[in-house]
Amino acid sequence: xxxxxxxxxxxxxxxxxxxxxxxxxxxxIAKLPKGTVQAHRSVRQTSYQLHYYCNVEKKSKKxxxxxxxxPLVRQQVERRQxxxxxxxxxxxxxxxxxxxxxxxxxRITQKSIGEPLENTNSHHNQQSTPLTSQQTLNQPKPxxx
Numbered sequence: 692x693x694x695x696x697x698x699x700x701x702x703x704x705x706x707x708x709x710x711x712x713x714x715x716x717x718x719x720i721a722k723l724p725k726g727t728v729q730a731h732r733s734v735r736q737t738s739y740q741l742h743y744y745c746n747v748e749k750k751s752k753k754x755x756x757x758x759x760x761x762p763l764v765r766q767q768v769e770r771r772q773x774x775x776x777x778x779x780x781x782x783x784x785x786x787x788x789x790x791x792x793x794x795x796x797x798r799i800t801q802k803s804i805g806e807p808l809e810n811t812n813s814h815h816n817q818q819s820t821p822l823t824s825q826q827t828l829n830q831p832k833p834x835x836x
Contacts, residue, residue, distance in 0.1 A: 699795040702788055709785045716778045723771035728756065728764060741768070 726743025739761050741754040756764050 695795055695798050699792060699799065702792045702795060706785065706788050706792065709781060709788065712781060713778065713785075716774050716781070720771055720774050720778070723767045723774070724764060725771060726768065728761070728768055739764075 724741060724743070726741050729740055729742050731738050731740060739756040739758065741756055741764060743752055743754075744750070745752045
């Protein structure tokens with residue numbers, strides 16, 4: 692039981708750190724421009740626009756980007772895309788940690804109450820059950836010698 696408590700403590704620390712990182716990512720994402728930078732070529736010159744979707748007005752928007760600001764805006768858009776991808780992966784990791792915490796808490800509760808621990812990997816320890824007639828028919832037949 693001591694080991695389970697230690698594992699649960701480590702998982703809680705990892706979860707809290709992940710939640711802090713989520714907050715930092717979301718704050719930084721909110722500051723950065725969303726969308727993509729696209730070039731528009733005319734006969735004389737090329738202009739650049741930031742294309743993004745406005746949730747409030749439910750439509751796509753375009754914003755002109757001066758050539759002097761283009762490298763900075765591109766860098767910011769790439770940073771935002773990277774952070775969004777990292778945040779998405781981090782959410783998946785957080786789901787796994789939460790699942791592990793639920794299992795650990797369940798085991799701690801069962802141990803403290805005195806109930807027998809149930810195996811979380813029940814599919815590995817299942818006893819073989821007799822096959823039904825349909826399952827028997829679907830099994831491959833041994834080769835004839």
